[in-house]
Amino acid sequence: MSDTGALLAEMTARLLARICDDATMRAARGGIWQQSAWDAAVEQGLPLALVEGEQGFGVPLEEGLALIGLFGRHALPLPLAETMIGNALLARAGLPVAEGVVALVPDGIALRQDGTGWRAAGTADRIAWGRDATTLVVEDGGRIALVTSDFDVTAQGDNMAGMPRDRIAVDAGADVAASTGVSLLEAGALIRALTMAGALQTLVALTVAHVTERVQFGRALSGFQAVQHSLARLASEAAAASAAADLAADAFVAASPQFGIAIAAARARISDAAGIAIGIAHQLHGAIGFTDEHRLHWFTTALWSWRDEFGSAAWWTRRLGRAALAQSSQAYWPFVTAV
């Protein structure tokens, strides 16, 4: 890891531990925007951490992506990963980076030429923090666009972790450029894969801590073999999720032509991992983990939602299946080793 990257990772870990405190998490889950937490992230320069070249931070891309895993470990209730990857794609396309909070809009908004400029028009649903965004990053027909005015939230909603997911209507002028290989949907899917892998690591840590402390029948729960074996399974699924997310992140960093396959595989595998891991984590926490008071649900509710955002797991899985079934039985193994 580079010196800058190591420093940034350490500073970010410290920042997250500070801003994802109990009060902030509870307020955020009530739909209240956490301005001071956002300001702290901006002050650290995080919105530009994935931007390459002169505009950026000078951190290798893989080290910037690793920060997104840290957001997942804290279930960070801010659209920071969206803003980071949105800025990265804007910069790659030669567009200016965003000033403030970015919302990613991979479909639903049409881009059309209007005289010498471009207009973006349409509606899109389930947009993360649409109500707080100052910039939309929109994609349509192989073009990516920056929209900074004339969009409205027409209906407010949220996901199971209480994170805003809003409907927006747009009819605005837009800065447009050709997309650069990675689609906005794939980029959004990547940040969800990374945050899920991070959140699953926290599920392991929380569950290990709980079964070590909790005493029943005169001994710690961790002394029971049935509990140990469930815990082993939880840790194995978390490891698989991290490996799957890393597979996609490496393909993104390498600008591999197989990135589309890698991200589909990551989303399919992590979805399975999350289902198993959430079940075990809640089972081993017992009733206390099912309460609003306990923090376990910050992570489990987020995982339940994240696995179907930026393309449902079912959609990604079918996409991978179609690609695999386009192979002959002789070509399938080379297809696997190419990723």
Place this chain on the structure above:
Amino acid sequence: MLQFPSPPRHDAAEQLRGDVRAFLAEAIADRTSLQRAESWNGFDRDFSRALGARGWLGMTWPKRYGGQERSAFERYVVVEETLAAGAPVSAHWIAERQSGPTLLKFGTEAQRAAILPRIAAGDCVFCIGMSEPDSGSDLAAVRTRAEPVPGGWRVTGTKLWTTNAHEADYMMLFCRSAGTPADRHKGTTQLLVDMKATEGVTVRPILDLAGQHHFNEVHFDNAFLPETALIGTEGEGWAQVMSELAFERSGPERFLSSIQLLLELIGALRGSESELAQMTIGRLTAHLLTLRRLSRGVAVLLEAREDASIHAAIVKDLGATFEQDLPEIARTLVDAEPDRQSTRDLLAVLAFTMMSAPSFSLRGGTREILRGIIARGLGVR
């Protein structure tokens, strides 16, 4: 937190992959699907010698022992390509994977010089004498006894589930040289048994549920082993065996046992518009890609000489589950009555894989043992 490192891009390994594929396309062209499904149970000394002649066995070992001093990643490519192709690897498999590395680490100079070049040439079959009638998962309960006598040992006892004992040139014997089973890890020793020249060793076949002969019962009746049979240090057998098992638990063989069935399924469903087929093959492919990623991560750790025993247990546990799920999932995608004699490859491979599957989570450490190792790694045991 348990980290699996990123496998680095390795150009030499990727170039080697093309060479191995070209070799296999010719060398095993006439193997049927059912034969390919045998995976690492297919036994063919000529094939192993052909691999050895190309320098593809013992690749990471020093040249003075017949090796090539190449990286773990290059060896990994040879292993995964031969397994994915369904090549018959059983005649060199155990020796190359674990007996050779154990001799390299703990063996005497004479043992290494005599045996490692033969393994690298694909010309030496090993079997592993660990399990016993009263010592399966509980390896420390070993009863087979080596009594020190002038010039060596006298060995008495019975080994069980010994794969390839009937073909083997050597056995890596794990036994008790002092104390009683109550002493557990203490007083255990590894000895090298010349299976072709040692008197008092009897091998009896045990057929598996498919009627196949891979494993055996091996009886030692006061068999004499010379002093030169000692591997490593007397009394240190337990530590040596634990180090050996990390080699046994992380490789691509731990998730590729059912690969032939997956290939048959791909062939049968190619281009399918069925959403169920797309969904299911997508899921299996995602799991396969992830397992391969995890397993290659362990290769990075082994190359760096880091302890990978917990990582390896995770790969083996997840891998065995994947391999065992495959025949169950295949049945939901095709209307197929499993039939070992069928002329339709899919049905024959389905039957064969189904009948092999129970062993996947038993051999090389049961699922329960692995989960215990992982739990210990998490600090709760």
